[in-house]
Amino acid sequence: MxxxxxxxxxxxxxxxxxxxxxxxxxxxxxxxxxxxxxxxxxxxxxxxxxxxxxxxxxxxxxxxxxxxxxxxxxxxxxxxxxxxxxxxxxxxxxxxxxxxxxxxxxxxxxxxxxxxxxxxxxxxxxxxxxxxxxxxxxxxxxxxxxxxxxxxxxxxxxxxxxxxxxxxxxxxxxxxxxxxxxxxxxxxxxxxxxxxxxxxxxxxxxxxxxxxxxxxxxxxxxxAGATRTSVTFIGEAGHAGSTPMHQRNDALVQASEFIRTLPEVATSVSPTAVATVGKMEVSPNGVNVIPGEVELVVDGRDINEDQQAELIEGVRKHAESIAEQSAVTARIDLTTRIMPxxxxxxxxxxxxxxxxxxxxxxxxxxxxxxxxxxxxxxxxxxxxxxxxxxxxxxxxxxxxxxxxxxxxxxxxxxxxxxxxx
Ligand SMILES: [Zn+2]
Incomplete structure (x- = not known):
């Protein structure tokens, strides 16, 4: 080059x-x-x-x-x-x-x-x-x-x-x-x-x-104004070898589902809305431990205030629905909102x-x-x-x-x- x-x-x-x-x-x-x-x-x-x-x-x-x-x-x-x-x-x-x-x-x-x-x-x-x-x-x-x-x-x-x-x-x-x-x-x-x-x-x-x-x-x-929503999924940590699949409450599996379907949340708000998970912490974060807790941050942006509000709300509802459909609980916290x-x-x-x-x-x-x-x-x-x-x-x-x-x-x-x- x-x-x-x-x-x-x-x-x-x-x-x-x-x-x-x-x-x-x-x-x-x-x-x-x-x-x-x-x-x-x-x-x-x-x-x-x-x-x-x-x-x-x-x-x-x-x-x-x-x-x-x-x-x-x-x-x-x-x-x-x-x-x-x-x-x-x-x-x-x-x-x-x-x-x-x-x-x-x-x-x-x-x-x-x-x-x-x-x-x-x-x-x-x-x-x-x-x-x-x-x-x-x-x-x-x-x-x-x-x-x-x-x-x-x-x-x-x-x-x-x-x-x-x-x-x-x-x-x-x-x-x-x-x-x-x-x-x-x-x-x-x-x-x-x-x-x-x-x-x-x-x-x-x-x-x-x-x-x-x-x-x-x-x-x-x-x-666009940036917003940051911190989402923590809380499941239950356990032994990766001895816990059968049907008894697990894996926070990372649910967090993954949340991230996989997040693009749909943004596109349903407006053509200019964007949402990204670029940072995530898994705990205990051990190779042989079922993830008990996942904390991630959603960076969401849009160019007008109403759409931005809709996006924030969409992210919150999305996390809640993941929690409703599974055994994890979700803690949701809007930490930053810069107005567009x-x-x-x-x-x-x-x-x-x-x-x-x-x-x-x-x-x-x-x-x-x-x-x-x-x-x-x-x-x-x-x-x-x-x-x-x-x-x-x-x-x-x-x-x-x-x-x-x-x-x-x-x-x-x-x-x-x-x-x-
Ligand atoms: Zn510049």
Missing amino acids: NTFLEKMKAEMLDDKTSERLHSRILEISEIGRTEDEGSKRMGYSGLENEAKEKVTGWMEDIGMNVRTDGAGNVFGRYQGHDDSEVLMAGSHLDSVPNGGNFDGVAGVLSALEIAELWHEAGYTPDHSYEVVIFSDEEGSRFNSGLTGSRAFMGLIDEDELDKYRDPEGQTIDDVLGNIGSDRKRFLASRGQDCSIKMYGEIHIEQAKQLEEKDLPVGIVSGI VPIRDEVIAGMEESFRRQGQIPVHLPSGAGHDAMSIGTKHPITMLFVRSVGGVSHTPEEFSHISDIRDAVLILKDFFENLE
Whole structure:
């Protein structure tokens, strides 16, 4: 398989935007490049900072006014006619420990490319436009996630900050000190009071629906909220040799039945609902012991609140019915519920118009993963575009999106901002 650099060399670049995106993705990829040409830029690391500084330089080159908030989020402003409300677009530059070169980076550089094109054309947008780089989106450092964008929206409190410890034992206070900030400034967010007319984010799809449809870009129809339901099946442990089959109350056999039929629970809720069991503990967990107890966690997601509620209820009823039909008992506990972030119908309709004007076919995709747009969307209108991911892979050095696909997304989002009422 070709490496990232070989694939980049083979890219067709037939306009200025493609050339600029191509060379900038390469430049950012040098910061924290791993042996297999992936990226390692942890949130709040020197490398993430270096990448932010590089982009800041490009912003300043076209006269953008750049400032950084207490959470290390970088905002570059391209002046419009009116400052009462701002347009905003961006993403993140941090990566997972051995991530790819497009996740986040493509979004930041795309947002900047819109300003580049306006600058070249001498165009002034109706509203000032800010390109934003949110800190620590992946949350690999503190096991958090969307750290910068949630701080911006005032969604992180002192209690959460107190829990932050990275693998080297550093606290958030240590880390903020490195970027010239502190806890007080971190918590003093401005997103709540900021008048954001629209936040737009371009992100790689991290799945292969667009590839399957042979389309470069898709409209995100909503961002799913994750729910976690802990289900414990309690049976009876016993000797695997001496207990006859008819006298068993095997928790794992029932848990297996639960998992096998869980996909039907999700598909019966909606086409966008998903449910997964990725973690399970069997006890006593001995080769010659009948499992007495199985604890598993169902990760369930959907893009709107009602469907998400229906899914939670469906998972609970499913576990109860397994218990009713067998000798096990079930303990069911909803431990996490993150609300999905819907995308407004009129925003989607406006985006469809932009697709058509740009000669593209609008297709809708749900976002199963969280993105910075999710934080902003708790209060402000958002829009998101997905760019086709080759093979649907992400969070690995193999992650790849064609430059021409990213360019197409830039032109669509630019059109959308220019025509926003
Ligand atoms: Zn990302």
